[in-house]
Amino acid sequence: MRITVLVDNNTLIDRYFCGEPGVSYLIECEGAKILFDLGYSDLFIRNARSMGFNLLDVDFIVFSHGHLDHSWGLARLLRMYTEANLEGRDKKKPTLVAHPHAFLPRFLSGIGQIGVSIDPRRLEGIIDIHLSPEPVWLTKRLVFLG
Numbered sequence: 001m002r003i004t005v006l007v008d009n010n011t012l013i014d015r016y017f018c019g020e021p022g023v024s025y026l027i028e029c030e031g032a033k034i035l036f037d038l039g040y041s042d043l044f045i046r047n048a049r050s051m052g053f054n055l056l057d058v059d060f061i062v063f064s065h066g067h068l069d070h071s072w073g074l075a076r077l078l079r080m081y082t083e084a085n086l087e088g089r090d091k092k093k094p095t096l097v098a099h100p101h102a103f104l105p106r107f108l109s110g111i112g113q114i115g116v117s118i119d120p121r122r123l124e125g126i127i128d129i130h131l132s133p134e135p136v137w138l139t140k141r142l143v144f145l146g
Contacts, residue, residue: 001142002027002028002029004025004028006043007019007020007043007044008022008023017050017051018043020039020043021040022037022039022040022043022069022070022073023039023070024039024070026048026058029139029141030142032139034058035060038061038076040069040073041076045080055077056080056081056091056092057092058094059092061077061094061095061097062096062097063097063116066101066102066103066115067106067114071116072117075118078122082126094127095127095129095130097131097132097136097144098130099133100132101133
């Protein structure tokens with residue numbers, strides 16, 4: 001298993017990447033590629049490109065929970081997949097795995113919406129969705145706990 005940090009708030013490493021108050025990881029396990037959380041913006045996409053990763057070939061997208069610092073990159077990822085469709089580029093159709101509550105509206109007083117910014121119905125045709133409160137096995141060794 002290999003875990004690559006695509007985005008977090010620490011950029012003090014041996015190469016220069018952008019950081020933000022959000023998180024995104026690329027997990028590679030038994031031939032499967034899993035995007036775990038998508039950060040706040042498109043930085044996970046830009047950093048992945050800088051590291052030589054193609055995010056059009058991921059098998060799963062997993063949300064740990066539905067806060068903006070873990071999910072708002074979804075709009076940018078959908079745009080990337082839609083553009084690939086329009087341009088006829090090769091890509092996989094990943095499955096988004098999350099607890100059903102990840103898509104519930106979330107608000108913070110004085111701030112407004114802090115939950116997932118995309119209605120799951122907008123994902124139809126672009127990516128598959130598997131919402132489950134129960135564990136979901138992604139590979140023989142990797143499980144999403146729900």
